[in-house]
Amino acid sequence: MTTPPHRPAPVELTLLPIGSAPGDAAPGGCGDGCGCGDGGAGPAHDPLECGLDPDLAALLAEAGLDPVLVEDIAHLTIEEDLDNGVDVTTVATVPEDAVATADFTAREAGTVAGLRIAEAVLSVVCTDEFEVERHAEDGDRVAAGQVLLSVTARTRDLLTGERGALNLLCRLSGIATATRAWADVLEGTATRVRDTRKTTPGLRALEKYAVRCGGGVNHRMSLSDAALVKDNHVVAAGGVGEAFRRVREEFPGVPIEVEVDRLDQLAEVLAEGAELILLDNFTPEETARAVELTAGRATLESSGRLTLAGAPAYAATGVDYLAVGALTHSAPILDIGLDLRAAEGRG
Template structure:
């Protein structure tokens, strides 16, 4: 079984749930003092919340995202198609099924979305786990609940599940290419606003590791910081003086910039747009005195060439900003389709 578990290095963001309180849309109503609640006691089913925490996600944040997704889809109204075609007391079982091969991520988040919509309790049968590789036709998750609720929450749940599974699938392709080397594929902060924690979780599901989660986790001195500070050494010294306990990464685009950075004590050096040959030269020059990360020019076709130089990380922003979705659908089982429900079955397959 695959999964987003494992240890972290000093340059891999911690896989623990962050703190935080309930937003206005939270299931607890956002009462005063809610920020002091344990995340496991707020809104979501405790067992589901515990699974999210174990995956390194904050249940409160997941619940808020679920509310936003559903509320955006309903726009203060109702699902007019479903209300018109499905009897209020109808119950159905729906199967979330992969329509193409890939790596799954976001199943528990999809459950959280459905839990926001479902007015009655619902039964869930989990067939695979986040991080698992699946083939086309694999049933991922089966849910039995009121048909109206299932169809109303379908698209919101699928939007997140398909998006995160697409990221995990793309990451897995990179991880497979790098297998057998010490290099790991790593994400960037090029994430969808509001979904960073979920998208970085998907990277972990695909076998990648996370760079910093925010601007406060670590310093990354890039060309504009160097210009503003008056030089690389000046920028490094300023960060070290202001935030002595923060790891510092420095971006370079030439070999000759590396020795002075090493002398300053940089923890990590980002090799920007280096060729594999230049990267190998940098690895030999640094000789283990700093962690090295390649960025720019990277493709699946040349990833192995970079990894074979001995570099530690390959930074790939495309994991989160350009990965296509993994096609996943929800189909109601035929044995639940009677009368008006038959039309609901057809609507479910349209996935609109």
């Protein structure tokens, strides 16, 4: 699994639990291991100091994810579902003190991503501590019918958090599965599949994480951590070489990728010292010629006209990356369900 490209440290955010104000008791999500230290009990508890379970936060950080961002998304997910109210169906049908175990189970084969994120969603809705059994890890290939994660908690909490946890888990696993298909096709070549910024607003870090889980490589995370000179920048600057020079002069320490859509532009950007060049809508034959002309002086990335079936032809040219926006903007979900286990003695 590759690591994300270098980028500025994330801004430290404080998160107010849903429905609370500073000084209120936390509505849930805290257990004995929570960083707030008091399990969310007592009016003196400041919810702004509360976070995910430290062990879960550490696992997220090890995966290259910002635990505060994941916590924020988890809260927003539950807030959207509750809309300042309660889960009326669950409250009406499930006793308050009922406890159950639920299994996250793959309904189809694929590559899983987002298991710890699903845990985070459940953790912010659970009013008591919950137990997890982890049967799979992000990046694993899973089979239909395989249990991925088991959670024991109050039944009401499980059902209230079910859809939010599954929405993220299915979405991210779908991206990982789509990416894995490209990675498998490219296996044995020097070409890697890479994502784009065509991501869901607010979920970019998670979706790019899912690409890594599927064996892909991340492109830039934002407009600020790397430059990509595209056709409209070229028009505005008066030429591809001029556009490259302006970015290099204004931001000398920022990596610069330059898009070209014709072979005759290649020599110009190579002369300027471009180290990463995007070949836009080149055919495999044109790509092979570009690789030959570049002769290792720059890293080359292909975009446009790319299909899974056509990937081997591009990989055969020796191009370094295939940029595939569909990994994040068009990947179907991986079907995963959450099923409550039947109570003992029930027929």
